[in-house]
Amino acid sequence: MKVLKFGGTSVGSPERMMQVADIIAGVQGKKIVVLSAVSGTTNTLVSISDYSANDQKKEAEKVAKELHLSYHQFIKRLFSDQHYIDENIAFVDQKFQDIKNLITEEFSEQVAKMFVAQGELISTHLFTQYLTSIGKSAVLLPALDFMTLDDFAEPDLKTTRTKLEHQLAAVDQNVIITQGYIARNAAGGTDNLRRGGSDYSATIIGAVLNAEEVQIWTDIDGMHNNDPRVVQPTHPLANLSFEEASELAYFGAKVLHPHCIIPAQMHEVPVRIKNTMDPKAHGTLISAEKDTQSAIKAIAAKDHITAIKVKSNRMVMAYGFLKRVFEVFEKYRTPIDMITTSEIAVSLTIDNDEHLRQIKQEIAQYATVEIDKDQTIICIVGDLIAERKGVGSAIFEALDDIPIRMISYGGSRNNISLLVPQEYKKDSLIKLHKALFT
Ligand code: ADP
Ligand code: ASP
Ligand code: MG
Numbered sequence: 001m002k003v004l005k006f007g008g009t010s011v012g013s014p015e016r017m018m019q020v021a022d023i024i025a026g027v028q029g030k031k032i033v034v035l036s037a038v039s040g041t042t043n044t045l046v047s048i049s050d051y052s053a054n055d056q057k058k059e060a061e062k063v064a065k066e067l068h069l070s071y072h073q074f075i076k077r078l079f080s081d082q083h084y085i086d087e088n089i090a091f092v093d094q095k096f097q098d099i100k101n102l103i104t105e106e107f108s109e110q111v112a113k114m115f116v117a118q119g120e121l122i123s124t125h126l127f128t129q130y131l132t133s134i135g136k137s138a139v140l141l142p143a144l145d146f147m148t149l150d151d152f153a154e155p156d157l158k159t160t161r162t163k164l165e166h167q168l169a170a171v172d173q174n175v176i177i178t179q180g181y182i183a184r185n186a187a188g189g190t191d192n193l194r195r196g197g198s199d200y201s202a203t204i205i206g207a208v209l210n211a212e213e214v215q216i217w218t219d220i221d222g223m224h225n226n227d228p229r230v231v232q233p234t235h236p237l238a239n240l241s242f243e244e245a246s247e248l249a250y251f252g253a254k255v256l257h258p259h260c261i262i263p264a265q266m267h268e269v270p271v272r273i274k275n276t277m278d279p280k281a282h283g284t285l286i287s288a289e290k291d292t293q294s295a296i297k298a299i300a301a302k303d304h305i306t307a308i309k310v311k312s313n314r315m316v317m318a319y320g321f322l323k324r325v326f327e328v329f330e331k332y333r334t335p336i337d338m339i340t341t342s343e344i345a346v347s348l349t350i351d352n353d354e355h356l357r358q359i360k361q362e363i364a365q366y367a368t369v370e371i372d373k374d375q376t377i378i379c380i381v382g383d384l385i386a387e388r389k390g391v392g393s394a395i396f397e398a399l400d401d402i403p404i405r406m407i408s409y410g411g412s413r414n415n416i417s418l419l420v421p422q423e424y425k426k427d428s429l430i431k432l433h434k435a436l437f438t
Contacts, residue, residue: 001029001030001031001032001209001211001212002027002029002030002031002032002211002212002213002214002215003031003032003034003202003203003205003206003209003211003213003214003215004023004024004027004031004032004033004034004202004214004215004217005033005034005035005036005180005198005199005201005202005214005215005216005217006020006033006034006035006036006217006276007036007039007198007199007216007217007218007219007276008036008037008038008039008040008041008042009039009218009219009276010036010217010218010219010276011035011036011037011038011039011123011127012038012039012040013038013074013077014074014077014078015077016276017078017126017127017130018078018130019276020033020127020217020276021127021130021131021134021136023217023276023279024175025136026279027215029174030174030176031174031175031176032141032176032177032178032205032209032211033127033138033175033176033177033178034178034179034180034198034201034202034205035120035123035124035127035177035178035179035180035198036119036120036123036180036181036198037118037119037120037122037123037181038074038119038122038123041067041118041119041122041123042116042119042181042195044063044066044067045067045099045115045116045118045119046115046116047063048060048063048064048067048099048103048115049111049112049115049116051063052102052103052107052111052115053107053112055107057103057104060103061100061103064096064099064100064103065096067096068092068093068096068099071092071096071122072089072092074126075088075089075092075126078126078130079129079130079133080133081133084129084130084133087129088125088126088129091122091125091126091129092122095118095121095122098118099115099118102114102115110189110190113189113190113191113192114190116192117144117179117181117182117190117192119181120143120179120180120181120182120198121179121182123179124140124177124178124179125140127177128140128177131175131177136175137173137174137175138173138175138176138177139171139173139175139176139177140177140178141167141168141171141176141177141178142178142179143178143179143180143181143182143183143201144179144182144183144184144190145163145167145184146160146163146164146166146167147160147182147183147184147193147201147204147205148160148163148183148184148186149183149184149185149186149191150186151186152333153185153186153191155183155193155200155204155263156186157204157207157208157263160204160205160208161208161209164205164208164209165209168209178201178205179201180197180198180199180200180201180202181193181197181198181201182201183201193257194257196254196257196258197257198257199216199256199257199260200257200259200260200263202214202216202260203260203261203262203263203264203269203271204263206263206264206267206269206271207263207264207266207267207269208263208267210267210269211269212269213269213270213271213272214264214269214270214271214272215271215272215273215274216255216256216271216272216273216274217274217275217276218255218273218274218275218276219275219276219277220236220255220273220275221236221274221275221278221281221282221283222236222237222238222255222273222274222275222281222282222283222284223236223237223240223245223248223253223255223256223273223284223286223298224236224237224253224255224298225237225297225298225299225433225437226298226299226300226429226432226433226437227252227253227254227299227300227301227429230301230425230426230429230430231429231430231433234433236281236282236283236284237284237297237298238282238284238285239284239285239286239287239289239291240284240285240286240291240297240298241286241287241288241289241290241291241383241414242261242264242265242286242287242288243265243412243413243414244297244298244381244382244383244414245261245271245284245286246261246262246265247300247379247381247412247414247415248298248300248379248381249261250302251300251301251302251377251379251381251415251417252300252301252302252303252377252379253298253300255273256273261286264286265288268287268288270285270286270287271285271286271287272284272285272286273286290383291383292383292384294382294383295382295383295384295385295388295391296380296381296382296385296391296436296437297381297382297383298380298381298382299378299379299380299381299429299432299433299436300378300379300381301376301377301378301379301425301428301429302337302351302376302377302379303374303376303422303425304351304374304422305337305349305350305351305374305375305376305377305419306349306350306351306353306356306371306372306373306375307347307348307349307371307372307375307405307406307419308347308348308349308350308359308360308369308370308371309345309346309347309369309370309371309372310325310345310346310347310348310363310367310368310369311344311345311367311368311369311370312344312345312367313366313367313368314344317341317343317344317345317346321346321367322341322346324366325346325348325363325367328359328362328363329348329350329359331362332354332355332358332359333355334350334352334354334355334359335350335351335352336348336349336350337349337350337351337377337417338377338406338408338417338419339408340406340407340408347405347406349375349377349406349419353373356371372405372421374421374422374423375405375419375420375421375422376419376420376421376422376424376425376428377417377418377419378417378418378419378420378425378428378429378432379415379416379417380395380415380416380417380418380432380436381414381415382414382415383413383414384413384414385413385414385415385416386409386410386412386413386415386416387410387413391416392409392416394435394436395416395418395432395435395436397435398431398432398434398435398436399418399420399428399431399432402420402424402427402428402431403420403421403424404418404419404420405419405420405421406418406419407419
C-alpha cells in the first residue's frame with residue numbers, strides 16, 4: 001500500500017487533474033490518494049469565512065458566487081460527457097447552497113471550520129468522478145469517517161487506525177481517494193489539521209496503515225536547500241533523514257506541513273517529495289538513513305515569531321525559576337521553540353501568540369517581561385551540524401552585519417537556529433546561502 005498526496009497546484013486545473021490520473025495509473029498496487037483543495041480555494045473560503053465573521057454577508061456571498069462560477073468552468077473542461085457535466089454541476093450547486101446557508105447562519109468557530117472543509121470535499125468528488133468517467137475504478141472514502149482529532153485537536157492515531165481499517169475492509173478497489181486537511185474533532189464536529197494539513201493527513205494515513213511509502217506530489221522537485229521564494233538558485237536535496245526533514249518542515253520549509261514528518265518517523269514510513277509537473281525528477285527521499293557526508297544540508301526560516309525575555313526580579317535566577325516560567329507556557333499549551341539563558345534572564349520564542357497577554361500577565365507577577373514581535377527563526381540543518389569544525393564561524397562570519405537576537409547551538413545534532421528581526425530575513429538567507437553553499 002502506498003499513500004499519494006497531491007497538493008493544491010497539482011489539482012489546480014482540469015489539465016492537472018488529468019495528469020494526476022496518469023501519475024496514479026503509473027504506480028503499481030493499492031494506493032490511497034489524498035487530495036488538497038484546488039489551489040486558491042481554501043484561501044477564498046477563508047475570506048468568505050472572515051466576511052461572515054465580520055457580518056459582511058453581502059461580500060461573503062459575492063466571493064462565494066465567483067468561486068461557484070469558476071467551478072462550473074472547471075467541470076466543463078474536466079469532463080467531455082454531458083451526463084458527467086450535469087451531475088457534477090448539480091453537485092457543486094448543492095455545495096455552494098450549503099456555503100450560502102453557512103453565510104446566513106450565526107457565525108461560530110464551528111461554522112468557520114465547515115467553510116474551509118468544502119474545498120477538499122469538492123476536489124475529491126470531482127476527481128473520483130473524473131476517474132470513473134475515463135473508465136478507471138476508484139472509490140471515495142470520506143476523511144470525516146476516519147481522520148480523528150483528540151481533545152487537544154491533535155491527531156488521534158489509534159482511533160484513526162481503527163476507523164480506517166474498518167472502512168478499508170469493505171473496499172475492493174485499488175484506488176482509494178480521500179480528502180486531505182479535514183478531520184473529525186473530539187466533539188464530533190468538522191475540523192482540520194491546520195493550513196497545509198493535507199501533507200499531515202497523508203503521513204498519518206501512511207503511519208497508521210504501515211504503508212510502504214508516502215509520496216507528497218507538489219509543484220517543486222523536492223525539498224530545496226533554501227527557500228526558493230527568497231533565494232535563487234536553490235537545488236533539490238536527494239536524501240534527508242527524518243530528523244533533518246522534520247526540523248526543516250517545523251522551521252518554515254513550506255513544502256511540508258510543520259508536523260507531517262512525526263507520524264512517518266514514528267512508524268518508519270519513507271516520505272518521497274515528487275514534482276507533479278516533472279514526474280521523472282528524482283525529488284527528495286526522507287527516511288531513517290543518515291547521510292553523513294555533508295555537514296550542512298539546508299536553511300529554512302519561520303516568520304511571525306515572538307521573542308519573550310524574562311528577567312528575574314532577584315539578582316540571580318533562583319532554583320525553580322525556570323520551572324515557574326515554563327509552567328505558564330504549559331498551562332496555556334504554548335510550545336517554546338528557542339531558549340537561551342543568562343544568569344538573571346531567560347529569552348525564549350513562541351510561534352503561537354494566542355495566549356501571549358495571559359502569559360505575560362502571569363509571569364509579570366514575579367519577573368520583568370519584555371516582548372519583541374515580528375522576529376524570524378533562521379534554521380540551518382544538517383547532520384551533526386554543531387559538532388563539526390568551522391560551521392559556527394562560517395555562519396557568524398556570513399551574518400556579521402545582521403543583528404542576531406538569539407542563538408541556539410548544540411541543542412540538537414541537526415540544527416543551529418538564530419533569531420533575527422523579520423526585516424533581516426531575506427538578507428540573512430541570501431548571505432548564509434552564499435557562504436555555506438557556494
Ligand atoms: P502544495 O500545494 O503542493 O502543498 P505548497 O505550496 O504547500 O504546495 O508547497 C510547495 C512550495 O513550497 C514550493 O512551491 C516552494 O515555493 C515552497 N518552499 C518553501 N521552502 C521550500 C524548500 N526548502 N524546498 C522546496 N519548496 C519550498
Ligand atoms: N487546502 C488546505 C490549505 O490550503 C490544505 C492543503 O492544501 O494542504 O491549507
Ligand atoms: Mg502544502
